[in-house]
Amino acid sequence: MFRLLTLTALMAATCYEAHADCSETLVVSVHQSGSSASSDYRLSQFVSESQYNEMKHSAGAEANIYGVPVGANYSDYQRASRNMIRKSGESITRVQADNVFWTGLEGNALDAYKTCILAGRYGLFLYPRSATESEVELVLDYRPTPPAADALKLDWVGRPSPDLPDSIDPNSSIPIILNRPADGDEYLLAVKGGSLSAPAVTVTSYPYPPQPFEPEWKEVRTKLLGGKVNLPDGYEMRDIQYAHVGSSPHTHSFTFDLWGPEGRIRSGLQYVGDNSQPWQESAPINVGGHVFKYGFSNWNDGVGKLHYSWL
Incomplete structure (x- = not known):
């Protein structure tokens, strides 16, 4: 049991490292989407300074970014974000935040995310393409180098569905639709084939946005x-x-x-x-x-x- 938990923790770290940089491309697009997530103040803690500057330039000096007033500068915005999260008692992990950001994967945001994931690389890739409150759509992509003719046999870890593919042809993609787990739960999904391993993906239950926080008058x-x-x-x-x-x-x-x-x-x-x-x-x-x-x-x-x- 200890070895299994250690492996899971290691794979979770690999998942974050592999997808974190690319998921940054979603922060701006989700905020501009007008969805319920765009005013979720729990997501404000994951806004980088460059993203803050971009969104402030578009929204104006008196606007909100993820439900938090923009302030005079990024430090003010960060402080307001921390105050709101601390006093409301509502928070979200980075993995949960990514599961919310995936709901903004469409159009240019999806193209930018896919380009970032693949970006001239070859191998085996597993990444999200879209998500709803109840489902997540992943894509399994196999790009061998040198070229290969035979299908790659797959071995899944954290298999939440019996319908996952057992193999994938070279230079092909397979869409995979999975149900989200029960409220408060999550599972980690990873796949390998031969000497290739795809970065793991953690799917969580959908962390519904909290009610807007209003301090006492x-x-x-x-x-x-x-x-x-x-x-x-x-x-x-x-x-x-x-x-x-x-x-x-x-x-x-x-x-x-x-x-x-x-x-x-x-x-x-x-x-x-x-x-x-x-x-x-x-x-x-x-x-x-x-x-x-x-x-x-x-x-x-x-x-x-x-x-x-x-x-």
Whole structure:
């Protein structure tokens, strides 16, 4: 039993090393897909700096990348990602993340992934082509060098289905469709033929995206002309100003400066609302890796309520 577990662990490591670089090509395409995975904040921890820069350039400075505000730079984004994952208690392993990223394998993303896997190599290859919440489609590819005429006999490890092929012809591909395992389970699949071994693939149950995480809202009464509010982690709202703008129904504008431990961060941050507008509708901003949302209500005689959440 010990030898079997050791072999499985070794093959899992081989799987990660063989597919990790190529699976990086999927991170951007899945985020742009608009699927439920594109807002899964658990995947934000696997966004590299180059991918962050590419997606931020396309999305704009106030957008989200995998459900996390982009922030001023990559370090801010990473910090916000860690805070959200830690405080929500939701996380995902890299192997599980790859199983989600496979759901984005289509079109140009699939072509780029296949090119990365094969990339001028010869031998035996096993790699995912697409996935759903219930199934994973793999491809077995045999590219011999020097050229071979005979079919390659196959020996499977971690065989989850009796329908796996026993051999493969030279320069051919075989699609393999497998059911995902039960909730919380996974299996590792590998194949070898003669002296050739394909990198292993780990198929997990589908890790459904969690509900969007919303930190608790807090409420503070504050002066609306030159007021100041202390926020967590050494941050402050300063010089809160209020003005009545527009015609009836009354529209109101609130502005303030945001300060942090290193000094002023943003000037003239604004909130505009009217008496019928829910204050929860404010968009989140990333402040040094913290996610900050705010709104005002019950303004009267120079005093009002500030509502805010901080992550």
